[in-house]
Amino acid sequence: MANVLFYVSLSVIWVMLLYHMFLMQGGYLHYLRFGRSIDFREKEAGPLPMVSILIPAHNEEVVIERTIKAMLRLDYPKDRLEIIVINDNSKDRTGEIADSYASSHPFVKVVHTKPPHAGKGKSGALNQGLKHSTGEIIAVYDADNTPERKAVHYLVLALLNDPKAGVAVGKFRVINATASLLTRFINIETICFQWMAQGGRFKWFRITTIPGTNFAIRRSLIEQLGGWDEKALEEDTELTVRVYNSGWHIRFFPAAVTWEQEPETWKVWWKQRTRWARGNQYVVLKFLGRLFSLKRKSIVFDLIYFFFTYFLFFLGVMVSDAVFLVNLFVDLNLRVGIVSFILWILAFFLYVTEIMIALSIEKTEFTPRNLMIVLVMYFTYSQLWIVLVIYALYLEIRRVLFRQEAGWYKTERFAKKEKNDMVS
């Protein structure tokens, strides 16, 4: 019995690891090829379409000004650009700051939401912004983002050149990577995520997850979908599934880069990650029931992946750990040979080399210091996931039982201390 449990959990774990290995291979191939046709695209593209940039902001006075400034510097014809800041029920100076820019720049608009349409979360704000927008293409940026000058241009190009793509997704990078050990962890994590999960899945399955910021969606598509789901905690994952289900795909185009701020304290990080984990669990539960009626089979695959991650894989880890702990006290007569030790060593090497590939793609990140951090990360940062999933599950169960409504789980911002013009 214990042997069976142990083997089953070991198998589940390795199914996941092998899948990730496969994705990293794809990410590497995508890196080699994605840029080849940019020149061609720039030449062949016709007149640029009207773009509306939505920036939902809820108490963002710390960062909103820098973000708006970055938008003003975008390399995109200003007569074809519309910047809409959605000041969602802010209690601070967010609206004021945005208004001051709107008055001096004709293409900047501010939408102030008021109850009952206010404070309903990011989805609600985006839906409000969508109502006031005119662009053929809707781009979305978080209030803490500073996109590179060409970012929106590349997103639009990606959509123009790929008629089957409903959404184009760029890459995001961590602006405050050197602020603390935590942001160093997050920096490595996000780089790895982009190339492995985004790049790898796009390469093999044409699947990309919308990352909440730095993406562009066709207006026709978002209207057809009826906007964002205001009940979803993790509106981006939810939207991803619906985009695929309506027959479009999402293109990952890492040339479009945005820089964003990541949590600098563990407390903030914990809240943000809890929100993501709960959001993904919500999506899995929402779509699992009608898994096989979904149109696009590739997204089914992705949902199964999520299901694996948050339920099966999680159970696998818990069971194998439990078996191990029980065995410390009671002899379960497990028959595990040397091969499990070898697998453990390999898992570690796999982890390190996968991250090395991702880091080496980014010019500035392949440093001895980061490599040291990777080694530490394996035993520390990464282990927090177990605790996180348990906590998120607990919260999600409580939500279902007590019918609590979703609201803003805002990530706290940090004022920039130095190097204010990272993006000039």
Place this chain on the structure above:
Amino acid sequence: MRAWSLTIMCSKAALVLVLFGGLLLGGEFRHAAAAPPDSGPAGRSVLVIYSTGDGTVDAAVHILDLALGHFSDSIVFKSDREVAPADVRGVSHLVYYGEISRELPPQAKQIIASFSGPLLAVGENLGQLGERFSFLAIRCEDGIINKVSKDGSETYELLTQNFPVTETALREGSAPIMGWRGDYPVPLFAVNGNTGYFASAELDAPFINYLAEGLYRFFQTPLPAQRLAYIRLEDVHPFSDPGLVKAAGDYLAGRNIPYMIAVIPVYTNPQTLRQYHLKDKPELVRVLRELQQGGASIVLHGYTHQYRNSETGEGFEFWDVLNNTPVSAPADQSPDVPNRPDISSQAGYQAYLDQRKQFDRTYAENRLIRGIRELTELGLRPLGFEAPHYTASQEDYRVFAEYFPCLLGQTQLDDRDWRHMSTSPYITRPSFLHGMTLLPETIGYYDPSSLSPIGDMEEKIRQMQFVDGGVIGMFYHPYLGVDGLKSLISRVQKIPDLQWIDLKSLDFKATAKYQAVERTASSGSENDAASSIAKDGRKDPLQIVLWGISAVVSVMVALFFLYTIRIRLGLRKQLFGERKLNG
């Protein structure tokens, strides 16, 4: 969304605990498997000086060997006439066995008297062994006992008849095993310091049990806390009913009882002498493989379990029972067993004996090789050997030991008569088995022709429980159906502190010759599917998958490393890298 990334990192990290756990478990498992009955056998060196009628090592001395083999891996036998002072060098324990009463040669007396280490005397001639035995007062050299008790217990073992013993009285020391003549106590096993005495020259059962029990005291070995047991499903051959074999195996596996299956790879029809091989019975092979997979240990039970024209399962294989001699001639030849006077010269007789011995050896070896090969080719890996009807010549045991580390059942004690047979109450490694470990069958088998099959075994179970280390070894014929098995098991399970022996976990090393056969069997020209299964017969498929994953991942890790280098080298050519300052 980005929760993705977190899980990617973490999925691997979680393995730390999982696999580190695996490592520890693996170590613990190996440790458990290596544990011998007690820690001492390898460290003890025993010299036995014996007094037998013709001065040779006879059946009785081999019984003593069986008893001592539990406590020492090194036992040397010398007759009282031959023993020399040099023989005692390096000896840790000295045993004297007087099978017959006679005047001992002075040199033997001298050697025994001057030995200062632990000294045990068994049987006759106690009065000639010197001062160390003065803790016993000899009352009568022709005493008798008719019952036995242990450690001052009120309960007795009643003997079936009066048995002769040397009757003594204790002056000092103690008598953990006491014999009784009516109500009169006679020390049966007495100890005083590091000197011991066993009063019976007769060692056949049940006396080997009393001796065995006493030896724990003599060797100062702690008594085992658990009572070992094992069960074999017996005589499974190509015509066995797969359903019944499976039912019996499933029943035991379902109760978490490790068990063995004694397999005979060839069935010989006694009328036509036509042979049927196991590989011709795929259904049975499948069942056996499944059972092996599920925990059963396969034991080779002869190659045909017959010789000449007897039937498989009935006939003797390693003994010419017709002539009551070792197998010495091909089955189709008429036995030619001359008595010594028929051959004129001593040299001629010796040559004749050597020739017979050589035939016996070649015959036995061929059968073992074929048996091992035919089983391993089918993915069945015999871990031990059990001689048909437990009969084998002394030369055969030498051959068996070259192939198997483990022997099951009972042992034939000499080459004179196959009925000279004994088993040991506990696991033992006597010198006449040349390194093989004997897992003794002690309580017989379920005999459906008896009115009370279980009741018949009852007495033997009780006798075994008398010995603290006594193994409850038994077998069952699966063709009887599973009901008898159920009642047998439910009776045995009532024995307190029972622990079933799992042959696989005893971690016996396959011998070089066995491995050679196994290799040729798995790489041989036999049909491919069967041989590929045989190659990995011992590993379960999941292990193979895990090794496969290891290989694939190793390759990918190497590739990823190369990618990293390639990316770094090619970075200058990169057109669309990060533009940190002027994006």
